[in-house]
Amino acid sequence: MITKYSTKPGAQRNGFKPDVIETYRVEEEAPLLEYLFKVMPGRKRTAVKALLAHNQIAVNGQPVRQFDTPLKPGDEVKANLTREFRVFYNRRLKIVYEDDDIIVVHKGYGLLSMGNDKVKDGTAYSILKDYLKWNDPRNKLFIVHRLDRDTSGLMVFAKNQEAKERLQHNWNNMVISRKYLAVVEGGAPDPEEGEVRGYLAENSKFEVYATDNPKEGQLAVTRYKTLRRGGGYALLEVSLDTGRKNQIRVHMKELGHPISGDRRYGGSSNSIHRMALHAQTLRFVHPVTRKDMNFSTPVPSSFQRLIGSGK
Numbered sequence: 539m540i541t542k543y544s545t546k547p548g549a550q551r552n553g554f555k556p557d558v559i560e561t562y563r564v565e566e567e568a569p570l571l572e573y574l575f576k577v578m579p580g581r582k583r584t585a586v587k588a589l590l591a592h593n594q595i596a597v598n599g600q601p602v603r604q605f606d607t608p609l610k611p612g613d614e615v616k617a618n619l620t621r622e623f624r625v626f627y628n629r630r631l632k633i634v635y636e637d638d639d640i641i642v643v644h645k646g647y648g649l650l651s652m653g654n655d656k657v658k659d660g661t662a663y664s665i666l667k668d669y670l671k672w673n674d675p676r677n678k679l680f681i682v683h684r685l686d687r688d689t690s691g692l693m694v695f696a697k698n699q700e701a702k703e704r705l706q707h708n709w710n711n712m713v714i715s716r717k718y719l720a721v722v723e724g725g726a727p728d729p730e731e732g733e734v735r736g737y738l739a740e741n742s743k744f745e746v747y748a749t750d751n752p753k754e755g756q757l758a759v760t761r762y763k764t765l766r767r768g769g770g771y772a773l774l775e776v777s778l779d780t781g782r783k784n785q786i787r788v789h790m791k792e793l794g795h796p797i798s799g800d801r802r803y804g805g806s807s808n809s810i811h812r813m814a815l816h817a818q819t820l821r822f823v824h825p826v827t828r829k830d831m832n833f834s835t836p837v838p839s840s841f842q843r844l845i846g847s848g849k
Contacts (some may be wrong), residue, residue, distance in 0.1 A: 544758035547738070554675055557620040557846070569606035570597065573615065593622035601625055623719040623839040626669050631662055634692065634833055639701040639826045641666060641679075642833055643654060647812045651684040651693065657840050666695060682706055686784065688799075691718070691817025692833055697823070704825035709781070718776040718786060720762075720839060721844050722795035726772040730764035732807040734789040737783045746784040748792050758782040761776060768845040771798060776819075798844060810840040818832070 546591040562577050574586050574595070593601045596616045597609065609615070616623075626633050627838035645651065645662050652663040663681060670677035680702035682694050696702035705712055736748050737755030749755045759779035766773040772795065776786050787803040788794050796804030798814040805813070821832040 552735070556674060557836065560617045560619065561699045562607045562615040562617075564615060565611055566610050567604070569589055570607040570609055570615075572603065573609055574617075577615075578617070587649065589617055589619075593625070594618045596623045604825050618782050620657070624672055627815070631665050635831070639697055640669075640694055640705075640831075641697060642820070642831070644835055645685055645690060645693050645798060647688050649686050651688040652681050663695070668699070680776050683709070685817055686787075686815070688813040689718075689815045689817060690812075690820075690838065692835060693817070693819040694820065694822065699727065701825040702725070711823075712825065713820075713821055713822045715798070715832075716778060717819040718778075719730050719765075719816045719818045719841060720774045720776050720786060720790060721771050721798045721841050722790050723798055723805060724769060724795045725763065726764045726767045727771060727774075728794050731762065733759060733779075734793055735759045736789075736792065738785060738788060740783065746782070746788050748788055754845075756780075756782055758785045761784055762793075766845050775839060788814075801809055810844060812840065814841055814844065816841065 562573075568576070571590060572586070574590065575583060578586050587605075589595055590603055590605060593603060594617060595602055596618070597607060598614055599616075608753055630649045632644040633641060634644055635642040643662065643666065650657055650661040653659070655659050658664065663679065668680045670679055676700065680696040680699070682696050682702060682705045685691060694705070696705060722768055728754065735749065736758060738745050738746050738758045739749050739755035740839065757780060761777045763775045764772050765775055772792075779786060784803070787797055787800050790800075791804040796806075797806050799810065800810040800813045800815070801808070816835070816838050817834075818837070819834045820828070823829070824831050
């Protein structure tokens with residue numbers, strides 16, 4: 539089966555000519571090049587080989603060049619007759635999932651989620667925006683939520699206004715689970731599992747602090763569970779009932795176990811040269827399809843080094 543994409547509504551009016559892409563659905567097992575010869579009988583064999591050599595063939599969304607790549611029934615093969623398929627690569631930002639409405643990424647530590655007054659480029663937002671606009675200058679990208687610069691882990695962005703509004707306006711209902719990993723100083727908290735509840739406010743230096751005055755701050759609830767301990771540290775699984783700025787960082791300080799490397803909120807050590815906070819799990823309802831979207835990443839190796847062989 540073949541589907542051709544050549545124009546979109548308004549494409550000519552906007553002066554943009556989209557790529558010409560042919561899509562094939564594999565019906566029986568075959569090596570890739572042999573399959574391409576079969577489904578492209580009207581093209582010279584040298585032309586078909588050139589498409590493969592120039593990164594213009596993709597299998598199940600991934601560009602491939604290997605002529606004997608095995609295909610199985612149900613696989614999707616695309617041929618871009620206009621230009622190469624772009625392979626996204628950034629050492630501090632990985633695309634975990636992408637469809638027409640959302641992009642889920644793994645953001646590295648030290649990378650801003652979005653720009654500020656001092657930094658405009660080189661953020662997670664600008665990197666993804668450039669990637670989308672390379673494919674089509676009319677593509678858009680919307681921030682849904684943020685991670686601190688020095689927090690690594692999973693984020694979701696929206697690719698259209700509808701997805702953005704549904705996620706942002708119903709965030710607490712759409713997000714099923716959002717868990718973090720934190721390596722804290724001073725060993726395991728006592729009790730080893732519990733919650734921190736209180737009000738958070740922000741001062742003129744943009745530092746968040748805890749307060750007992752409900753009129754001064756916003757209620758914040760953080761749940762934690764000790765997973766491992768060792769070397770004077772503890773690895774905690776942390777989940778949020780509320781999503782306040784710097785919530786986990788302030789609450790770990792209030793607990794008496796600041797996050798390793800978090801000098802702003804009481805951390806004193808920095809042996810792994812980063813703040814030991816990672817957004818490990820993100821599970822939410824897809825804003826358009828309503829499917830259950832569940833993503834998880836492994837424990838950062840640097841966190842494991844801090845804990846060592848502790849139990």
